[in-house]
Amino acid sequence: MNLRSLVKYVFRRDTTHHGEFSLMLKLAGRECPRVIVDVGANDGYYGSNSFPFVARRWRAVLIEPHPVAFARLQKLHTGRPNVTCLNVACSDVAGTLPLWMGTDGDAGTMSTLSTDDHPHFQKVRTNQSVPVVVERLETILARLEIPPEFGILSIDTEGLDCEVLLGLHLNIWRPRLIVTEDFGPKDSKKALYLEGRDYRLAGKIAANSFWTPVDR
Template sequence: MGHGDERFRLVAYGQNAEDVVLVRAFADRRAGFFVDVGAGDPVRGSLTKNLVDRLGWRGVNVEPLPERFERLRRQRPEDVNLRVAVDTEPGTATFYRILPEGSPEDMLGLSTLESAIAAEHVRGGADVAELEVTVVTLESILVAYASPGFDLLKVDVEGREAAVLASADLGFWRPRVVVAEATVPGSPEPSHQDWEPELLAAGYALALFDGLNRFYARDDEPELLTRLSVPANVWDRWIPWACAQRAGLNL
């Protein structure tokens, strides 16, 4: 842990400490594999940085925003980094780059394919720019880079989670864990009813809802389901990334 504070063993980069839950769940899984749809920044808000740094994982980062894609390409050269969006049909689409009013340039986590969501942000004073992006299906990404039974599928696409999950045969690919953002963008209102029934039918069980994301494990892995079932807490000995930065900790 270098020169870190011994009260802590882990920095949480995820905004809701989702990565702490994943490190706990996969603590004995070295060199695992993930597919991260809506990967975002390689550090701030990343659910996979700890898996990469601590457990030697590699994976596929899917990120249509050019500035975030470039950071991923520079900082994750051993991963596959794809500057595309994911939807039910391949082609091209308009992607809305959303920067909330008064936010720094790196706070782009609300960007979306959903025009209605973009319009809501315009009404709220956000700066919204349109980008044309290449669109592929999740199935095509998995065919190119994954193997059935890979470790983690994470989906955070601001209102298009149902389309992403519907664009692959998860009953065939059977990732061990699926984490999906499960509320209406910018709201605590649940949105999982749009896609959860199909996921459960593919052989998954809900492990945890943390107020923002829903964590699922395959129903044939009860131990993994148990490890995922508790949110990040004091026994995980973690500290938020922003606090670690201010304290100069090197965990």
């Protein structure tokens, strides 16, 4: 942890990469329901969009398919009744799929379900995989009785954010803020999907895009 990250954590409990937490708070609004869903939560701390909200006692659903990263996530949040950790992946079709390991190994930040033949994945995706359970996000939220108008949905799934969104009927589920990770080949499709369901691009920080309902 560098000095800047240490200062952010000590004074604000901010673990986000580039200070995304401040913009997330602003865009979600003061009356935002205190529920955050983090798809691709990794270890739940380093570069985490959800940890600052967990630290403020928000209800949190943290989803991470990588087995080693999930073990760290679960250990971090042991004893926190406001946190549910799930060792599954999310996409538009339920089933079982290979999770391809990244070149960062057990760190898990580069693991992906994506099989896209893209230069990025040619560099960081290995030929090693583990089978993981895949669920539609709406199935998980319904099972956990998350209210349709919850607070924040943060997605960071290494090229699969669009498929995660396709597994959530946004005419029913209306998070106050959606945070997605940019991935060039699918950004246009993702934008069309969100704009077609009355979300607008409200901001960007680094590779993160922030989407809010047009009526807010």
